[in-house]
Amino acid sequence: MDLAHSPQDEAFRQEVRDWLRTELSGDFAGIRGRGGSGSEHEAYEERLAWDRHMAAHGWTCIGWPEEHGGRGLSLTQQVIFHEEYARADGPARVNHLGEELLGPTLIAFGTQEQKDRFLPKIRAVEELWCQGYSEPGAGSDLAAVSTRARLERATEPGRPDQWVIDGQKVWTSLAHLADWCFVVARTEPGSTRHAGLSYLLVPMRQDGVDVRPINQLTGTSEFNEVFFDGARTDASLVVGTPGDGWKVAMATLGFERGVSTLGQQIGFARELETVVTLARHTGAIDDPAIQDRITRAHMGLEVIRLNALRMLAGSQGPEASIAKLLWGTWHRNLGELAMEVAGASSLTVQDAPYELDAFQRLFLFSRADTIYGGSNEIQRNIIAERVLGLPK
Known part of the structure; x- marks a missing residue:
């Protein structure tokens, strides 16, 4: 990627x-920086209003x-937007899963009917989404999915055939707020592993869907367990070909490593600076070992940024696992550094x-960064086997 921006790009910035x-002033001044990791409960209604305000002014999708309702901005301009949003301390977005994951998936694999039905609602932030991937026995090993869906033929004229879904999903972020869920389910009886899976679009607000919050170490409940017990969705709401859902699901994960990660790194840099300020306040900055760790954190952040730019300039293949491994580990280490420079006060609640x-x-919260979205161990396996060509 050419790191030099054109005059047009700088004008866009x-x-x-x-x-x-x-x-981000007036009515929205109070939500700057709200709703981040570990604070997902903060100012939800205000942040939802902000997302819809952005949509009304053409700043979503x-x-x-x-x-498909977007602005068709270049990759460089998308990076600029996310960087400036982070620099402005914009609040955490409530529509990330729809805008950044499902929307691009539907554009790539959905039918015209699915695009017409869902994309405008996502762009306008009128319908919110969650992701039904992980299960108690299929977390990092997504191919072990056991949630099942069977196709039930309509018995009355004019009524559609429907998928009937039974199973359990876990670690489902924002399921308690979502209107819809994109669900990976096994639709071919007797199938195993990657074969026989389908990618279904399932309404959340129906009988047969039970959402139960999971309390996190931070005291909040951003993710949930979701139980499907005879839940239904129309037969037409399968993305791609039935039984070929693994390909669609992997494409969605590829979109997850998108341009918004550049904005994420601006947020990381701000967090690092607050840790440095804390180290100066506590005197920990005078410790050579702490100085070394801070220096390594600055270097690591630059490596993350340059790697992300390299990934965005190329294909979103298995190499994208490098980015997740880098930033997940870096952020966890930053949390540990913050506790060390805070000293004894870090052990008592406020x-x-x-x-x-x-x-x-x-x-x-950063303890989870090396687990969700694919654990560090899984990322290393992907890099070893699919990038370096090493044996399993």
């Missing part, structure tokens, strides 16, 4: 900067092709019953 400066400060939330 100024446009984004000016719009965010103007709009900016990388989607224009024919208020009863369990009020944490920002550094404690960083430490506790």
